[in-house]
Amino acid sequence: MLNWLLIKERKFSIRIPVPKKITTPKPSAASISFDLSVPANGLEPILGAAYLMMDRAFVSLDGDRAKKIAVTLTPKAGATAARLKELSAAFTAELATQKVRWAIAKNNQPIREYISEQAVLLANGRIPPASAAAPEPASEQLNDEQRAEIEKLIAEVEDEIKSMNASKSVPDPKNIKASWEEKQEAKLKGGKS
Amino acid sequence: MPVEVEPLASFNFREMGGWYLLTNDWGQHAMLETAQFKRFMAGSLSKEDPLLETLENRGFLRHRMDFGALATSYVRKNSFQWIQGPSLHMMVVTLRCNQKCQYCHSSVVDPSRTDTDMDLETAKKTVDFIFSTPNPTICIEFQGGEPLLNWPVVKFVVQYARAKAKATKRKLILALVSNFTLMTDDKMEFLFDNHVSFCTSLDGPPELHNKNRPYLGGGEAQQKVVAWLEKLQKMCMEDEERKYYLPGALMTTTKFSFDYPKEIVDLYLKLNMEQIFVRALSPIGYAKRVWPEIGYTADQFVAFYETMLDYVLALNKKGKSKIMERMALICLTKILKGVDPGFMDLRSPAGAVLGCLAYNFNGEIFVSDEGRMVDHQGDPMFRVGNATKDQWTDVLDHPTSRAMVSASTLDNQPMCTQCAYKPYCGAEPVFHYEMQRSIVGQMPNSPWCVSHMGIFDVIFRKLRDPENRKVFESWLERDQCRWEENDPIPAGASRAEEAV
Structure with missing residues (x-):
């Protein structure tokens, strides 16, 4: 029985089989061996899982690195049936995680390389830092068209605020909501009249 | 999933x-x-x-x-990656020492062996070599043996290096790592006047320190260290100009330390130390030979580290102290601030050659002080030149230097490259050479990896607690570490201020 780990790469999805049991274990007195398909599992995940087992087991790999690899795990702390089963399960779990890690790593290699390249250029002063890369234009640098556009937008927002204030029915006997400019304008008008 | x-x-x-x-x-x-x-x-x-x-x-x-x-x-x-040469230069001015430490970290000899003192000519050529390296900041750290046993050379190097720094417009930092047993008022005044910072070893209360570090000169080593630390603290606090030269202390953990976690911290509190640095012992040099008597597993160290950190955090949270734990501070600087604190061990590639060099009494240059210790045991594996005759470019181009960089680049390590702690961690080639006879090492079996992953686990778990996080953030604000982008200063070992 197989679980299926769905891994979707750039323009297509691929389905990589993750065996619940890695073939049929062949327990012997000292070790456990099993075969893994390289096309189905990938070479790097198999090597990665083998490396990570080194604290618990002596790991032997044999076979054709393009087709099938035979894995033999010999526990460092003495072989028992239970320990061999544990090792087999641990290898399976490591292999599944390795597939995910390698899929992510391969899918992002060009991006990592690009950012690293940018970092080197940045550190050597060949490109400006991110904060200075796209500076906000200062008002003096605006052309007439941009300035007119901004003024138009400001006028629209002011109108919107005014109409919102006018529509509010909260009583304001002391005219608190009025802006300073409005109050000054009212004072001037009052003075003139 | x-x-x-x-x-x-x-x-x-x-x-x-x-x-x-x-x-x-x-x-x-x-x-x-x-x-x-x-x-x-x-x-x-x-x-x-x-x-x-x-x-x-x-x-x-x-x-x-x-x-x-x-x-x-x-x-x-990774600010350290863009700098053109080492900033930390460790000068071993003598191999002689008047202590017989259990772990004898620096591979020393008897006080009578004056043939292992650096002479003035070698000292001058070593300083000349140091100033031929391109880093705009030069930090010279006096180590040993006990450097005060060769005081004339310490004095000469201080004055000569200051003159060279002034002439070449370089930033100079000077630091003395001493057991303080031979410190005198005259020496202290000279060191203060010449902006040399002080760092010593303090393993804990007398029963622990004196067991770890027996003194050959009569009397108890711990009381001498404590007395000088108190005096230096007082002088620094009373003088505005000296307040940046507060003495630092390093504790080395042996298995005897496991019985004294609170007592060690309490002693640092009593001495008004700003930080405590809970450091693991490395099975390098002499320590490797006595490991069964004083060593421990990486898991045991991580458990001890967490006990110490918990106690330090509890004191902070109760408002009883503001003491900081240095290892946590180094990691937090990387994790929360996103900058490099200048700690040579936790870099990719490691600090060896690119960040630091060690100079033996005879001018021989090593990739690090640990590399020199291996040499002292009869293995010249990490020797990369001699300051009396080689050029900086020879050292940089040495096959061993290249191998060190390659071996300690985490992207070249099968397990490290996938590790969540990769942005903050480092691999130490000398450690793995001593433990596994491979400068690359086998990380799944490495005590280095277990202890560092364990420490990062502890720190990240504690970061999840808002109260702990508050304390950690307050440490970062108060941190007196002298690092700055493109201006790294070694953390922990030296607390020196800009001297020129």
Whole structure:
């Protein structure tokens, strides 16, 4: 029985089989061996899982690195049936995680390389830092068209605020909501009249 | 667990027991609950999910990455990679020592062996070599043996280096690492006047310190260290100009230390020390031979470290002290500030050659002080030149230097390259050579890896607690560490201020 780990790469999805049991274990007195398909599992995940087992087991790999690899795990702390089963399960779990890690790593290699390249250029002063890369234009640098556009937008927002204030029915006997400019304008008008 | 690879940017992850830690090469991290991690991995985060924006901003989702910001973050985090040469130069002015430490970390000889003193001519050529390296900041650290046993050379190097720094307009930092047993008022005044900072070893209360570090000169070593620390503290606090030269102390953990976690911290509190640095003992040099008597497993060290850190945090939270733990501070500087604190061991590539060099009494140059200790045991593996006759470019181009850089680059290590702690960690080739006869090492079997991953586990778990986080953030604000971008100063070993 197989679980299926769905891994979707750039323009297509691929389905990589993750065996619940890695073939049929062949327990012997000292070790456990099993075969893994390289096309189905990938070479790097198999090597990665083998490396990570080194604290618990002596790991032997044999076979054709393009087709099938035979894995033999010999526990460092003495072989028992239970320990061999544990090792087999641990290898399976490591292999599944390795597939995910390698899929992510391969899918992002060009991006990592690009950012690293940018970092080197940045550190050597060949490109400006991110904060200075796209500076906000200062008002003096605006052309007439941009300035007119901004003024138009400001006028629209002011109108919107005014109409919102006018529509509010909260009583304001002391005219608190009025802006300073409005109050000054009212004072001037009052003075003139 | 279903995985949708397409939206995922490059990152590493670690299951932390109920939650996941995510990190990426650009120095960003995220701590996700298991359910959140599953949604993230499955590509099923909705547009309304607040986690989406957080992960986007931190570069974990590839459909919206700010390349410029991430590159900037990478440059800041790895500021040491852009510097042209080592900043830390450790001068062993003598191998003689008047202590017979259990771990004898520096591979020393009897006080009568004056043939292992650096002479003035070698000292001059060593300083000349140091100033031929290109880093704009030069930090000379006097080590030994006990450097005060060769006081004339210490004095000469201080004056000559200051003159050279002035002439070449270089920034100079001077630091003395001493057991203080031979300190006098005259020496102290000279060192203060010439802006030399002080650092010593203090393993804990008398019964522990004197057991770890027996003194050959009569009397108890611990009382002498404590007396001088108190005096130096007082002088620094009373003088505005000297307040930046507060003495530092390093504690080395032996298995005897395990019985005194609170007593050690309490002693540092009593002495008004700003920091305590809980350091593991390395089985290098002489310590390797006596490891069965004084050593421990990496797991035991991590448990001891957590006990110490818990006590330090509890004191902070209760308002009883503001003392900081140095290792945590180094890690937090990387994790929360995203900058490099200048700690040579936790770099990729490691500090050896690119960040530091060690000079033996006879002018021989080593990739690090640990490399010199291996040489003292009869193995010249880490020798990369001689200051009396070689050029800096010879040292940089030495096959051993190249091998050190390659071996300690974490992207070359099968396990490290996938580790969630890669942005903050480092691999130490000399340690692995001594432990595993390979400068590359085998990380699944490495006590170095177990202890460092253990320390990072402890720190990240504590960061999840808001009260701990508050304390950690207050430490970062108060940190007196002299690091700055493009201006790294070694943390812990030296607390020197700009001297010229």
